[in-house]
Amino acid sequence: MEHRKERIDRGIKARTEDIYALFSYREMLYLLVPRVIPILVLFLVTLLVGVYWQKVLISTAVFALLALSWDLLTAAGMVSLGQALFFGVGAYITGILNHYFNLSPLFTIPIATVGGGVVCTLLLLPVLRLRGIYFAMVTLALPLMLVRIIEATKIFGGTEGLSGLAGLPSTRFELYLSLIAVLAVLFFFRRLINTDYGLVLRGIRDNDRSVMRSGINIYWFKAQALFMASAVGAFAGALMTHVYMFVGMPVFEMDYSILPIASAVVGGMGTFAGPMLGAFILVPLSEALRGVGGLRIVIYGLFLVIFTVALPEGIFHYFQRKYHQFERWVKVEK
Amino acid sequence: MLEVKNLLVFYENALAINDLSLRVDKGQMVGVIGSNSAGKTTLMNTISGLIIDMKIKEARRGGERITVMGDVIFNGETITHMEPYDRAKKGIALCRERHPIFQESDVLENLKIAGYLIKRSELKERVDFVFDLFPALIALKSRRAGFLSGGEQQMLAIGMALIIKPVLLLLDEPLLGLSPAIQTKLIQAIKNIQKEMGITTVISEQFARPILPMIDYGYIIENGMLTLTGSGKELMDNPEVRSAYFGV
Numbered sequence: 001m002e003h004r005k006e007r008i009d010r011g012i013k014a015r016t017e018d019i020y021a022l023f024s025y026r027e028m029l030y031l032l033v034p035r036v037i038p039i040l041v042l043f044l045v046t047l048l049v050g051v052y053w054q055k056v057l058i059s060t061a062v063f064a065l066l067a068l069s070w071d072l073l074t075a076a077g078m079v080s081l082g083q084a085l086f087f088g089v090g091a092y093i094t095g096i097l098n099h100y101f102n103l104s105p106l107f108t109i110p111i112a113t114v115g116g117g118v119v120c121t122l123l124l125l126p127v128l129r130l131r132g133i134y135f136a137m138v139t140l141a142l143p144l145m146l147v148r149i150i151e152a153t154k155i156f157g158g159t160e161g162l163s164g165l166a167g168l169p170s171t172r173f174e175l176y177l178s179l180i181a182v183l184a185v186l187f188f189f190r191r192l193i194n195t196d197y198g199l200v201l202r203g204i205r206d207n208d209r210s211v212m213r214s215g216i217n218i219y220w221f222k223a224q225a226l227f228m229a230s231a232v233g234a235f236a237g238a239l240m241t242h243v244y245m246f247v248g249m250p251v252f253e254m255d256y257s258i259l260p261i262a263s264a265v266v267g268g269m270g271t272f273a274g275p276m277l278g279a280f281i282l283v284p285l286s287e288a289l290r291g292v293g294g295l296r297i298v299i300y301g302l303f304l305v306i307f308t309v310a311l312p313e314g315i316f317h318y319f320q321r322k323y324h325q326f327e328r329w330v331k332v333e334k
Numbered sequence: 335m336l337e338v339k340n341l342l343v344f345y346e347n348a349l350a351i352n353d354l355s356l357r358v359d360k361g362q363m364v365g366v367i368g369s370n371s372a373g374k375t376t377l378m379n380t381i382s383g384l385i386i387d388m389k390i391k392e393a394r395r396g397g398e399r400i401t402v403m404g405d406v407i408f409n410g411e412t413i414t415h416m417e418p419y420d421r422a423k424k425g426i427a428l429c430r431e432r433h434p435i436f437q438e439s440d441v442l443e444n445l446k447i448a449g450y451l452i453k454r455s456e457l458k459e460r461v462d463f464v465f466d467l468f469p470a471l472i473a474l475k476s477r478r479a480g481f482l483s484g485g486e487q488q489m490l491a492i493g494m495a496l497i498i499k500p501v502l503l504l505l506d507e508p509l510l511g512l513s514p515a516i517q518t519k520l521i522q523a524i525k526n527i528q529k530e531m532g533i534t535t536v537i538s539e540q541f542a543r544p545i546l547p548m549i550d551y552g553y554i555i556e557n558g559m560l561t562l563t564g565s566g567k568e569l570m571d572n573p574e575v576r577s578a579y580f581g582v
Contacts, residue, residue, distance in 0.1 A: 002403055004344060004401045004403070005399065005401075006347055007346055007347060007399060008347075312394055312395050313394075313395045313396040313397075317396055318396060321396055332342060332403065
């Protein structure tokens with residue numbers, strides 16, 4: 001008699017269209033635990049670590065925000081290779097408002113978030129009709145272009161950048177602000193993508209012509225998704241500017257474009273939680289490897305390669321599957 | 335020539351093919367008739383080996399687990415777990431469902447890619463052979479394949495399968511999306527090719543009416559299980575087949 005592995009959903013028993021009927025604490029916990037764990041773990045960690053690692057956590061959160069924003073764009077069928085564009089625009093808007101107009105971070109951060117979203121959306125509006133690699137190429141080129149414009153015209157401090165900007169009250173405040181932002185964006189995006197609105201976005205990724213056929217203006221929806229994603233990226237940039245109390249050309253660096261994508265690949269694309277998890281693995285890992293010295297990038301690269309080869313679906317997809325399904329050997333009945 | 339023994343295919347927990355056995359003798363034209371979701375395409379993919387590739391890809395990304403059990407025996411050799419490109423080298427050519435061709439390449443280039451396995455010196459001759467079969471393609475030689483009509487794409491797809499002089503030709507729903515008049519023409523063309531060249535052919539189809547008169551032997555499958563077998567003539571006279579497929 002031959003055997004095969006059977007996969008069974010653990011799921012809760014009663015599930016209707018949009019009402020979850022919960023019958024017991026067990027079922028409530030089944031749903032609640034995976035959502036509460038990241039919150040608890042993050043806040044426990046903030047209590048335990050010293051100032052250096054608190055700073056690392058802040059930049060981790062910034063990369064997590066960029067990764068979340070990348071994942072939203074990808075969910076709507078726009079592959080971005082230039083998260084640095086959102087980050088840099090947000091950072092520069094904050095810097096300018098603070099340096100030239102003396103606005104406090106209380107105002108600069110919200111203005112930069114919305115303004116960055118608007119500016120980036122307007123910049124990318126002409127290329128919304130491009131798909132796949134063509135859109136990616138434009139997003140890759142824009143931050144490189146902006147940095148050269150700043151260098152050549154010497155506006156906004158030129159190569160020197162703007163320094164001596166206002167800081168935030170304390171490291172702890174920066175830390176909690178960034179972590180709360182990450183969690184808020186995470187849960188918002190996860191909710192959003194499962195609504196009817198998110199359905200349209202996912203439809204655009206799968207087959208944009210069929211979505212158009214349904215009477216939906218896909219460019220309007222793409223522009224909205226782009227605005228949300230770039231606003232999140234711009235917020236990350238604004239936050240980082242006030243943390244460093246400096247803004248300059250490095251905000252358009254490739255790191256801010258590549259690391260979020262690496263995080264999404266390691267963590268698992270399309271889940272939002274995956275890219276965030278990926279950022280929380282990759283950024284601290286990169287910091288921890290500083291002790292290794294010259295071989296740091298080699299080990300880091302090796303880790304990335306091993307991960308993408310061994311677990312191409314991503315960490316989060318893997319654990320999600322293990323959590324929601326179990327497998328057992330069954331006899332094959334003919 | 336080809337023997338499928340106790341084949342079972344699972345897509346995750348869904349049973350697509352259930353204990354299916356069939357045999358195809360040399361030079362025969364065998365029909366596999368079944369409605370939608372009967373398991374025709376899965377059977378074709380299992381014989382041509384595409385399912386092995388699907389299985390590995392799905393497993394790597396944690397998707398659906400595909401389980402293949404039983405044996406596919408080709409010329410006395412068990413090929414159940416052989417890669418599709420190795421099977422093609424043995425002369426098994428599949429013309430896939432919905433005639434997927436290389437949309438961005440022109441007709442001649444399509445034929446050249448399909449004829450990768452034959453020698454360069456023979457290629458010209460084989461291309462001419464395909465053009466002899468489907469003269470309509472000659473005028474379209476340098477047209478991009480994506481802009482051909484459905485019927486022309488279908489001809490091209492069958493030509494691409496025939497160009498390597500297959501030992502075993504698998505046609506997966508060749509009549510899909512064609513008008514009844516063209517269906518009869520195409521099936522007649524297939525029959526002629528098969529007769530003249532003596533290619534063993536397995537043809538899967540939903541439309542029993544044009545297929546049954548042509549085939550030497552037929553298998554009727556439902557939900558992945560064999561329900562009826564017999565020669566084309568026997569099946570045509572069978573009252574169950576008549577009511578289910580002819581609507582009489």
